[in-house]
Amino acid sequence: MTRLQPDRRHAIHFTLNGVAMQGDAEPRMLLTDFLRHQIGATGTHVGCEHGVCGACTITIDGALARACLTLAVQIDGCDLRTVEGLAPSADRLGVLQQAFRRNHALQCGFCTAGILMSLDRFLRDNPAPTESAVRDLLSGHLCRCTGYTPIVHAALEAAAELAGESRKKEETDA
Numbered sequence: 679m680t681r682l683q684p685d686r687r688h689a690i691h692f693t694l695n696g697v698a699m700q701g702d703a704e705p706r707m708l709l710t711d712f713l714r715h716q717i718g719a720t721g722t723h724v725g726c727e728h729g730v731c732g733a734c735t736i737t738i739d740g741a742l743a744r745a746c747l748t749l750a751v752q753i754d755g756c757d758l759r760t761v762e763g764l765a766p767s768a769d770r771l772g773v774l775q776q777a778f779r780r781n782h783a784l785q786c787g788f789c790t791a792g793i794l795m796s797l798d799r800f801l802r803d804n805p806a807p808t809e810s811a812v813r814d815l816l817s818g819h820l821c822r823c824t825g826y827t828p829i830v831h832a833a834l835e836a837a838a839e840l841a842g843e844s845r846k847k848e849e850t851d852a
């Protein structure tokens with residue numbers, strides 16, 4: 679990485695939910711602040727700002743990351759996905775989002791963006807998770823409202839629905 683000047687703004691080129699974007703930031707700027715205040719992507723929430731609550735969780739090049747522990751200049755050349763990219767279209771929620779709605783898996787919603795991002799990534803790698811695996815994943819997120827049970831139900835319901843969809847696709851392709 680080239681040496682950064684601490685008092686200068688540096689150009690950042692990246693992809694956000696499939697769209698090529700650019701911006702600039704001083705080396706000390708957090709990715710959360712960059713996304714929310716410079717790019718206007720306010721779906722990513724900020725809680726603790728030290729990596730504990732999980733509200734700011736996004737993916738960077740496909741891997742889960744805490745945006746509050748990442749500097750904006752570190753995403754130069756990266757592919758970012760945030761909660762704004764979860765719905766397949768502006769008027770349709772994704773399977774996991776619909777399951778959250780059906781199960782009342784949110785109240786104030788402050789934790790929800792980060793939890794959705796973690797679960798979305800988790801369900802791709804674990805198409806048939808156990809309840810305890812889901813609870814284990816959720817241990818990386820703080821939710822003050824729900825007691826977690828409806829979130830677990832939503833995750834398991836979404837996993838079953840996604841598995842049904844992929845079975846149907848395999849049968850159609852065969």
Ligand code: FES
Nearest residue numbers: 725726727732746
């Ligand atoms: S705001 Fe990033 S983990 Fe809490």
Ligand code: FES
Nearest residue numbers: 785786821822823
């Ligand atoms: S729904 Fe309020 S913090 Fe989780």
